[in-house]
Amino acid sequence: MGGGEASFLSMSIENLYIASYYTGLPEEGRSQYYVALLLNEDENADIYEEPLIEVTPLLIAHVKDKYFDRFLAKQFEDIQKLTEMTEEQRYAMIHRDNRRILILRKLGLGAIQKDELRKWLSDQLGEEVLDLDALLSPFFKTQMIEELPVETMDGSTAKCIFLIKDVFSMRCPVEKFYTMGKDGKAPLEMKQVFEIYKDKVDEFFKDYKLSDEDSKQIAEIAADPNHYNLITILRNNYVEMNQLPDIYEKNLDEIMPFINELKRYNIIDEIKDKRGNRWIFLKTDIVFPTFFPEYIIDSIRRRWMEKDITQNLALRHLELLKSVYRGEEEEFLEEIGVPIEKPKEAIPAEALLTTPTKKEPSAAPTKTLSDEELFKLVERVNFLRKEAKIDLDNKDREAAYEKLQEAIKITKDLIAAGAPGQEKRLTKLEGVANSLKKLIDKEKAKIAKKKPVKPPTVAPTIPAAAATPSSTVKTTADDQKVLREQRDNEISAADKALTAGNFNEAVEHLEKAADLSERMGEKDKAKDIRKMATDIKNKLKKIQG
DSSP: OTTSSOEEEEEEETTEEEEEEEOOOOSTTOOOOEEEEEEOTTSOGGGGHHHHHHHHHHHHHHTTSTTHHHHHHHHHHHHHHGGGOOHHHHHHHHHHOHHHHHHHHHHTTOOEEHHHHHHHHHHHHTSOOOOHHHHHHHHHHTTOEEEEEEEOTTSOEEEEEEEOOEEOOEEEOOHHHHHHHHHTOSOGGGHHHHHHHHHHHHHHHHSOOOOHHHHHHHHHHHHSHHHHHHHHHHTTOOEEGGGHHHHHTSOHHHHHHHHHHHHHTTSEEEEEOTTOOEEEEESSEEEOOEEOOTTHHHHHHHHHHTTSSOHHHHHHHHHHHHHHHHHHHHHHHHHHTOOOOOOSSOOOHHHHHHSOOOOOOOOOOSSOOOHHHHHHHHHHHHHHHHHHHHHHHTTOHHHHHHHHHHHHHHHHHHHHTTOTTHHHHHHHHHHHHHHHHHHHHHHHHHHHHHSOOOOOOOOOOOOGGGSOOOSSOOOOHHHHHHHHHHHHHHHHHHHHHHHTTOHHHHHHHHHHHHHHHHHTTOHHHHHHHHHHHHHHHHHHHHHTO
16 A cells, blocks of 8 residues: 555566556545456556546546446446557546546646645645546656755645646548548448438538536546547448447447447447448547647746745746747757758747847737637648658658648638737747748759750740630620639638638638639639648548548
8 A cells, every 4th residue: 555645556466467456545534445457477567557547536436326237347348448558548538537627727737746636636626636646647658747845935845746738529521531522432332322411421510619517528428448549440431330340349239329329429420321221430539639739828927926936936937938849849850851940049038038029010810729629720830740741751842831831821810810929939940931932942043953954945926816715705894803812712711711620621622712813814713722622631531630
């Protein structure tokens, strides 16, 4: 039992091999539990530490249930499946647990001593928290937090917890299958099924909004290894109902409760074809976008000025954040192989702490973004950066440059909307893009030198009367005005759809705008708009893995 705190322990007693988790020595009147796994001699007990940490609270919550034996059997299966937990599952473990959600919100206000965090959480829950290390486990394993010793005001040293990465959960469509339904490219025998699928997805995302309740619900689903396994399969495949027993390794009667639950929460949908076959599709995928917590800098400064935290704690957190931010950018530059001049002198953490970053006078924000909208746009910039790296890996520097230009545009939109901390990101992106542009220009110059110079040729002059008529249908000035207004409306609608995260709707509006441009004879404009639509489609494919 050690000091009475919750802990994992592996041991062997003669021929008995055990991996166990102890819930801690509680206050008087409260229960304590051991959960133990009996292992074979050749099993590695350490791989069961994380699964036991996650499963034990569930077992305790249901220990007095009438059908606890059945629940215990399911959790025993889950423990074995959770020995190779993915990062996505760890994010799900955070968002499904009310205690961890409280921790995430508290850490979003700035660093805190570990003992103070334990006491604060105990006060919030109305009971002593003995398993803080277990609660923090997925935060550490996903590198969302750091634990470091910091000198306190009385000269002693205390362990402190620092948030350096944030995450949220959301639903998104499976672009691969949605496009097949929209463009009619599904196999002939499945065409009607995919059309129904598209309509169902449209209907759901038309009214979909991020909420705390939905965030917790989808996290619960993703944290269940049985559900998560099916979701990962359905991201790239649609399956017939009779294939499910092979996936779950259970008979269909045992599987149906899982399937019905996923249907109820709009994760999957069942569609019948003309022959009566029942096909299972992923209606809404579950994703966990991560982002750099720039918002926390103002909170650190405010708390220091209000004497809520020491200067040592504030400076240490700012240094950590600066290191993470710089490391993120330098890692990106290193990955894509683009040289960039670094500033001779970095801004010291003290400057961030004592004086707010001065901003140049600018016009009032054009629009206000909610936290969810802000997170989406910041994550879009991150995805574009990743796509740029993929393009560079494929030796397509011009495509990478275009991705960076789009990222720059979004960042400027964030600045215009009053989003904090985006000026530095813009400077970094513009520096990368400029360096990449120089490489592209240099490469083009080399190619031009290698090309043989051909003698100039004089094109025959074609009399005006004999000129070939343009294939573009001419329109009157009034027609042009109407078409231009329609195109501008479509582009405006696409922008609103992007801001709201409705990417498929944005693509539809852009394609309509491109068609209108062609009718006006503005082929170059139409080409640019179609490219924007294509970039969004490609981005969605990357999001879906």
